[in-house]
Amino acid sequence: MGYPKDLLSSRSIIEHGKYALIAPEGLVNNVIPGFENCIISILGSPKLGASFVDYIVTMQNEGKNTEGFGGQEDVETFVYVIEGKIKAAAGEQEFELEESGYLYCPPGTKMYLENNWGEDSRLFLYKQKYRPLKGRKPWVYSNHANKxxxxxxxxxxxxxxxxxxxxxxxxxxxxxxxxxxxxxxxxxxxxxxxxxxxxxxxxxxxxxxxxxxxxxxxxxxxxxxxxxxxxxxxxxxxxxxxxxxxxxxxxxxx
Missing domain, CATH: 2.60.120.10 (Jelly Rolls)
Structure with a gap:
């Protein structure tokens, strides 16, 4: 970014536990184990007052998650492709996700992400603890919003x-x-x-x-x-x- 060209200011508004507006100009890169060649920022989280965690990810060429995302017995995950395209996997199931594509993984299923199409892809990523209901269980689900x-x-x-x-x-x-x-x-x-x-x-x-x-x-x-x-x-x-x-x-x- 270099030296600022004006007085420092921000549109972001943070009211812990109530609401937040987070403008992209103030985001910093977070190092998340398992994510390689990725610019990733944590947005919503329990520290803000949310019961979930949201991320914005720029997955660069050959970017990937080698260890899998989620997979715990009580954690569900979701990814939405804002721009570009990626390969995604839910355990052994594989998916090609282009812009507007998404994948949901239920508790106990790891999500794997990879970008190998030569350009950056932008992802909206999510996880939260699943609240079980007796006799019920969600399943892997993928589609494209444009469809x-x-x-x-x-x-x-x-x-x-x-x-x-x-x-x-x-x-x-x-x-x-x-x-x-x-x-x-x-x-x-x-x-x-x-x-x-x-x-x-x-x-x-x-x-x-x-x-x-x-x-x-x-x-x-x-x-x-x-x-x-x-x-x-x-x-x-x-x-x-x-x-x-x-x-x-x-x-x-x-």
Whole structure:
């Protein structure tokens, strides 16, 4: 980066346990054992107040994870390809994931990632502890979001959503892509027990985080904790679109 050209400043906002906006300009590289030729930054984590861990990864040519990601008996993992393409494996199953491709690995299944197509690939990576349900067990699942049709969000034709994982109760979480046409917004300010980790894929907007309206744009990361007010307006000339996680299908623990 070299010497700064102006006064140091940041758009990032951190409210531990409540919400965070993390702009890409302030990210630093974290060394994660097993990841080779990768520029990787930890975004959401328990230190921020999240029950999961999110990462943004630039996997350079010949970048890979040699030791596998996840694989513990109580940890589930997910990867989404933002740009480029990679080879991915869930145990013995192999997948070719291009832009918008993704892979979910259930507890006990290691995820392996490799980039050998000659250019960088950018990945949104996730892990969390699985909350078991008697008689139920999730399974390996892979697809490309570009192959999934949008459906209207809460009967609004200018806001659309995709479910990336099965809505089956075996899964205790899901990933979605939510897209707002320019000038579109949520139908109301949401307040709920679920938490989110969201990566903005395109566009610009104003996001309500705990009743504070903040500007957001492509490349930003947003963490939203339980019961934090949240809603968005899309502004600009292209859709405000983001991929995000959501815990679901389980009762609140005492």
């Amino acid at each position: 999934i049709e949008y459906r209207n969000y809460d009967n609004m034709h200018n806001v659309n959503i995709k479910d990336l994982l099965p809505t089956d109760i075996d899964f205790d979480m899901n990933f979605h892509i939510l897209s707002f046409d320019p000038a579109a917004c949520h139908p109301f300010i949401e307040t709920h027990v679920q938490e989110h980790g969201a990566y903005l894929l395109s566009g610009e907007g104003m996001y309500n985080l705990d009743n504070q309206w903040v500007p957001v744009k492509k490349g930003d990361y947003i963490f939203m904790g339980p019961y934090v007010h949240q809603a968005a307006y899309a502004v600009g000339r292209e859709n405000l679109t983001y991929v995000y996680s959501k815990d679901c299908n389980r009762d609140a623990a005492l």
